[in-house]
Amino acid sequence: MKKNCFFYNYKNKKYSITPNGVITSKSHSNIALIKYWGKHNNKIQIPLNSSISYSLGKVYTVTRLIYQEKKKSNLSIRVFFSGKEKTSFIPKILEFFHRISFYCSYIRDFNFIIETYNTFPHSSGIASSASSMSALALCIMKIEKKLVYSLKEDFFLKKASFLARLGSGSACRSIYPGLVVWGCHKAIKGSNNLYAIPYPYEVHSIFTKIEDTILIVDDEPKKILSSKGHKLMNNHPYAKDRFKCANQNMNRLISILKIGDFQEFGELIEHEALTLHAMIMTSRPYFLWMKPNTLNVIHTVWDFRKQSNKNIYFTLDAGANIHLLYPIQEKTSILKWIYSDLFSYCKKIIESFCLYNYLCLLFWWT
Template structure:
């Protein structure tokens, strides 16, 4: 339980700047939809890999507030973004009970991504988790003892209030968010590192991201989550996701990569089926997305290579495969898929 932070603090001499980096993540078992009338509580548990080389860098400059109105300025890739401020203000409002010291400061936020923004690559996850980590560094400056476990737990808790999947980006490796009866320590308020042993094959996975569309999505993930509550199949989706999580736990232990890959593909297509059957319905995939998915299936059948896809709420594709098979797969990607993509980003599951 995250308790309210102290109200009586000395801020006159506290100022400075903090730099934090936080990765994007790719969910293997997806969460889609949030509990009604609750703030950022998922309908089902999820598990993700944090990604190497795909991240947000955030510099948070803070100084004592003297004016009646708090000043917050946001810059993205060097350009001031007034349109980002409402989301930051809402985030600060949500966390004010737990970080009451924030009201004593003005802020300048400088941030950039190493990948396209708002295109279905979890940019909100990496950006809000980076900001949450910066805020926790401010908390440390008040000379109250904070151990490492509490630091990351509270950072995950805060990040969740900005973007649900952001709570998973606080940690590296496999990360779980949302209560599941089979995962000790799992809960809806913050993410935890996956607590069980995993087979060695899942410790060295490559992730190639195919950028099909680098433009912002026309339906945001926030709206997509809201639409889910009107989906006639959402209760069945919750049951399916929980069942798939049990299956994932088993596969991560036994090391069956083929079954693992088939499960993440099924989860990705299930997610997009929920979008297409929402009310109102919408579609994130593009024609080139479908072309690539068919090519993955064809290549896998002919080559016997273990390459599988997953997608988040967008048109872009993540290809996951064992590091030991990377030569043949990377060669195929560049020879057969490149013309379907605007960009290819090589990453890894860290």
């Protein structure tokens, strides 16, 4: 797909939508198995390595976009998060609208009120920017669908992913349920840097029903946002080795997903999580997102796994909070252990799961 194929010339076109309207979209957060960390210089949200994630149930953003025909030339945006106006969110959204205006020129003719809420803490390392920016991108595409009735579902989703990427890199993966790939990888057909795609290869049944229990160790917004962390990869002394390692791990994961080896899967995602945080800790300036209780949870999980032979493994995104992944067949005993042995280390537990059923794609963005 060519880079400019998402551009549509609306100049002198007669709108087929009312001058005022309301659109609502829901988008789920995702948890990366192979982590994306680092962007190309002088390019907008282009990753330096491919990544793959699961979209998550029960962890999502709902966005209500109110559009009103502009009477003046200046763009007006108001943002409400969980019922409270958030002027601090406006600069990022304005930047997003500026980036997508070439591909969605119709947005220049409207003012917007954005009402949004999460089912989880924002800016705490659970990909709130992924779910929020993808939900907003889906709302924008629903406006475009009103303008172009002939828009096909495949194009709708690809362009939504393309737009979401311009707001938050990992947001492009939240457009789809299931395993989703973003970033060009020579072993994955159709993978590219401009938008995400559903994972196209065989997946063993054990990986179609995975539980994800999220431990909220710290529910405060991160002091250092991911966007700043990505920039520190530009001069990182270990960056090249990290990108090479990520691509090799993707090759390993393709094989693991096919054969159904959960132990290999778990060890790989833990290695990826710790590698991500190793890069964060060795940046210049260096910093640390893990909290003492993050480490307490990790060590307790390791001890429990060794003693019980249970298939429970952790991963982390860019934050202190922990995702525990395990097969649904072991849910009863593992969940009981989590509440008895790990609850004291965290402020909240979110019982979630990895969305895999592609039938829900039909209703994913409605």
